Amino acid sequence: MKFHQGKPCYLSKLRRLASCVPAIMFAAAVALAQDPVEPPGGPLKVKLLPAPAGAISxxxxxxxxxxxxxxxxxxxxxxxxxxxxxxxxxxxxxxxxxxxxxxxxxxxxxxxxxxxxxxxxxxxxxxxxxxxxxxxxxxxxxxxxxxxxxxxxxxxxxxxxxxxxxxxxxxxxxxxxxxxxxxxxxxxxxxxxxxxxxxxxxxxxxxxxxxxxxxxxxxxxxxxxxxxxxxxxxxxxxxxxxxxxxxxxxxxxxxxxxxxxxxxxxxxxxxxxxxxxxxxxxxxxxxxxxxxxxxxxxxxxxxxxxxxxxxxxxxxxxxxxxxxxxxxxxxxxxxxxxxxxxxxxxxxxxxxxxxxxxxxxxxAPAPPTDLQIGGAVTPSAKISWIAPDDPERAGFEVLWRETTNPRWSVFGFAKSSGEFVFKNVSTDNHFFAVRSVGKNGARSIAVPAVALMPRKR
Missing domain, CATH: 3.40.630.10 (Zn peptidases)
Incomplete structure (x- = not known):
């Protein structure tokens, strides 16, 4: 083991690294702040239905x-x-x-x-x-x-x-x-x-x-x-x-x-x-x-x-x-x-x-089906889906997440199936999904939107 000024060299290195931590964290924060805000006004405000009553204790x-x-x-x-x-x-x-x-x-x-x-x-x-x-x-x-x-x-x-x-x-x-x-x-x-x-x-x-x-x-x-x-x-x-x-x-x-x-x-x-x-x-x-x-x-x-x-x-x-x-x-x-x-x-x-x-x-209601994503090479992602009629369904939660985020967040709500436009949100920086929501607050599993178009070179 080498020594530096009477102290183990590795201790000196650890202290120098510790002194750099605030700078590293600041640089990471700056990098995050420099990503474009999508959509420019920030995510929509969505009122969520509460989870079903009567949870097991x-x-x-x-x-x-x-x-x-x-x-x-x-x-x-x-x-x-x-x-x-x-x-x-x-x-x-x-x-x-x-x-x-x-x-x-x-x-x-x-x-x-x-x-x-x-x-x-x-x-x-x-x-x-x-x-x-x-x-x-x-x-x-x-x-x-x-x-x-x-x-x-x-x-x-x-x-x-x-x-x-x-x-x-x-x-x-x-x-x-x-x-x-x-x-x-x-x-x-x-x-x-x-x-x-x-x-x-x-x-x-x-x-x-x-x-x-x-x-x-x-x-x-x-x-x-x-x-x-x-x-x-x-x-x-x-x-x-x-x-x-x-x-x-x-x-x-x-x-x-x-x-x-x-x-x-x-x-x-x-x-x-x-x-x-x-x-x-x-x-x-x-x-x-x-x-x-x-x-x-x-x-x-x-x-x-x-x-x-x-x-x-x-x-x-x-x-x-x-x-x-x-x-x-x-x-x-x-x-x-x-x-x-x-x-x-x-x-x-x-x-x-x-x-x-x-x-x-x-x-919960049945999950939506036939989720498709469009809007490539345009400013706004678009997704579409279908679902059977269901009088007990309140609508659909439209979900998104960063490609590296393990969990979905709710972006918007749609009362009926069809098309949803993520205005000024790129198709490339997020994944998108939809799930059904019952009037009782029960939610289906999410169904991700997939691109059915051939990849362009």
């Missing part, structure tokens, strides 16, 4: 119910997808029985409106030994009240299968308290919180199998919904949402979303993530702009690849000693996905984030 979420659900699942020993479907005390069939019983209990409180379905199917994949094996998903479906939107579904899902250290080991204990007893419990808790309500769109509360064997249950869920003629308005995948290991808790839950493949236009999944964050608040949701953790996958992925809005909730920082590990103690360190590592207060907040997002999305 944290006091309505029952950590004890989450604990009881996971305790029942863990009692099955293993819920490996290749374990027994018929043994009532050990194996994945035991887990299915617990889930069906929970959903049926909630269905009674819904006045019979909540329908519980045991979806049985067969599938072959590399992680089934390339042989056809039975699988079962469990769905609780709450039909929407609006005939125009009842075939639109908003889905929350967790997977109830588990694995030990060896992905093909169907006999060793694999309690799966966090992965993914937690996500399954969140899906069931959302059903409890929402089943007595009435919504325009249909809600699906799912617990799927086969995730560890290759996203088999999530893929089946997508196909089931397609076969039944549903349109997926949004899919919330909860996978590993039960712990908050890092010092300084509580922390925000992570929300993963893929960006898509269209130039200058984020995917429906990214727009769903933005809407969820707006509903639940930035203090609770940490948006992660990638489809999933590096080298990992979840049941939202088949939906995302199909071009549908799908996101994944996952705890703030994972402890891999407690995922995909056969329970054991090595050098005094406990391995295994055990209940004692769960944080039920954190999990309750995740359940609330899911339930409130589902509530508001299912109350």
């Amino acid at each position: 944290l006091a309505q979420v029952h950590p004890s119910d989450l604990r009881n659900t996971i305790s029942g699942l863990v009692s099955c020993g293993t819920r490996h997808s290749l374990s027994s479907w018929t043994d009532p005390k050990r194996g994945i069939g035991c887990g299915r029985d617990h889930i069906v019983a929970e959903f049926k209990k909630i269905a009674v409180g819904s006045g019979g409106r909540l329908r519980v379905i045991d979806d049985r199917f067969e599938v072959k994949a590399p992680r089934t030994g390339n042989r056809l094996v039975p699988m079962e998903n469990v769905y609780a479906i709450l039909p929407g009240d609006d005939p125009a939107l009842a075939k639109t579904v908003f889905v929350v899902s967790g997977h109830y299968d588990t694995m030990p250290t060896d992905i093909m080991d169907s006999t060793s204990d694999a309690p799966g308290a966090d992965d993914d007893g937690s996500g399954t419990a969140v899906s069931i808790e959302c059903a409890r919180l929402l089943a007595s309500g009435h919504y325009r769109a249909t809600l699906v509360f799912a617990a799927v199998s086969g995730e560890e064997q290759g996203l088999l249950g999530g893929t089946r869920l997508l196909h089931y919904l397609e076969q039944k003629g549903y349109t997926v308005g949004g899919m919330l995948d909860d996978d590993i949402v039960g712990a908050d290991f890092a010092p300084g808790a509580p922390h925000r839950v992570r929300l993963f979303s893929g960006g898509g493949t269209v130039d200058d236009c984020d995917s429906p999944s990214r727009e769903l993530a933005r809407r969820v964050e707006e509903i639940d608040g930035r203090s609770h949701i940490r948006m992660i702009f990638r489809v999933d953790r590096l080298g990992r996958g979840g049941d939202h992925y088949p939906f995302y690849k199909a071009g549908l809005p799908a996101v994944r909730f996952t705890e703030p920082l994972e402890d891999y000693r407690h995922e995909h590990q056969t329970p054991r103690v090595v050098d005094g360190v406990q391995y295994g996905d055990l209940m004692k590592f769960l944080n039920f207060d954190f999990m309750a907040r995740v359940a609330l984030d899911n339930a409130e997002a589902l509530r508001e999305l299912a109350m």
